[in-house]
Amino acid sequence: MTMGRISLMACLLVAGSWTGPAMAQAPSSSAAPSPAAAPGGAARPAGGGIGYSKEVPVIASGEWTGARLPDGQPDVQGHWSNTIANHNNFTDPQGGSPGEPSRASSLPRDQRAPSRVSDPADGQIPYLPAARALQQDFAAHFADPVKSHYIEPLARCAPGGVPKSFYWHGYEIRQYPGYVLLLFNSGTRIIHLDDTPHLSPSVKLWNGDSRGHWEGNTLVVDVRNNNGKALFGRTGDFMSENATVQERYIFDSDGKRYNYVATFTDPTVYSRPWTATIPARRYTEADTTNGWHYEAEVANQPPGRPLLHERPERICVENNGPFGGGAVGVPLEGAIIAR
């Protein structure tokens, strides 16, 4: 198959770019999971360490006083990325992956970024017992994936899904009359800003089906049709295909920060609805591009134009490498579809 060889090369590049964050966040981790020769991965991202902040700013929902697009939407177009950590660990974002603790994990808990779970106050997802057992089983096998279902699906190029896409790599927001478009490293979300109905509940999707509207500075999005497959990260936290998510993207009118605040409701997995808060900042031409938060390229322009960054093609192909031993990949050969 012609695709296999080159694809594996591409996959190594992608793998490199994702080990970057792990190294950047936990430079002393004893278990950097794969080859360290990561393009753009060695350096801590630009932005004064904000890519690894312990703080979650408070941004209140309210009026939007910043720039607007011609159709009236707050103008939040551009490049964004989270400010805390990647998907190593959902509730202890700077604590490291299961079985691969960061050095920071030995510090008192309040010296690391708080849990992404902002409600309940204990920072834990209120799982029902059976669901908690499944999550813990995944975490216990993450570094020893003796079965296929212990491989974090993003390691296979699956879409990051909700909410993991917001703390994976940086991403771009583009806006249009009637739509907000989210371009992630792995996957794309089209948020419809209209009253059209959701897809039939029988259709389950990695990124769900999104309907949204603006309330002042806040983009409110109802996400249904979730398939629950993407997981929230290497700790195996998850929702089921019965979950609905209400997202609130609360933008600071200065255009520099926003908080992603999402409430997860799923009576088959959780004992009550709970809320995640994920802080993000904007990246612009004033920032240095890097392989994690800001994977932009310098545009080639006629002489005399101001610096312009643009998003290169993002295609993750056949990236089958799990972490830890006992690799269980996906066969490279054969047709996946019969259509």
Place this chain on the structure above:
Amino acid sequence: MAGPVRQALAAAALAFAALNAAPLLAQASAEIPRTQSGKPDFSGIWQTLSEADYDLEPHAGRRDAPPGPGVVDGGRIPYLPEALAQRQKYFETREKDDPRLKCWVLGVPRSVYYPAPFQIFQRDRDLTLVHQLGHQVRTIHTNETLHPVELEEPYYLGDSRGHWEGDTLVVDVANFNEETWLDRSGNYHSDELHVVERWSFVDKDTISYQATVEDPKVFSAPWTVNVLLNRRRDKNFQLIEDYCFTLPYDQYYPHKEGE
């Protein structure tokens, strides 16, 4: 009605049509959707009705393809002799070697005439093409930027730089890798592929799409594909993600037993 009268009426109608042809065209051109800045607005969900993806060249029906009159100007693709032999090999192995079967990315121009919908999102600075199949997002830059001087890796979808010639969007696409094909029948290209696309409205719900393809490693001369793209107008139609490359492993999640 008497014969002579009818003939006179017919002649008058013809004369009227001739006199009014230009204004009618102008009217049609005014009726296409336009952005605030006055450019044709290609926003919407589009899909070909053509058989182009089955085989770009004229072909009778066969087990894996409905018949098609061909969409290549002049009928045949002008292969170099060795490349033609390779294409014939690919034709024989198409049911396992067509890269579309991986569900990742189809390339350019194939992603445009593949029989699945794609959505165009348009701003003055660019057009974003989100294709339903796989994970294919192409940005056509219309901000006078140029192809990159060098790329870390060539692109599956190429690097697209567009400009307007009247109401036609002309897009120069370069910097390809060689991982995609041009259709299901084994028509292929190398990493020297260069495509020039011309996008223009026929009417508000139909785009004329033309792609001129050159590749000195594979073809003896440039050649051109013409297809129409039709606006999807089914009630409440929307793109539905089709990350079919996940099918070999999606049964393992969330937290399900598997091999």
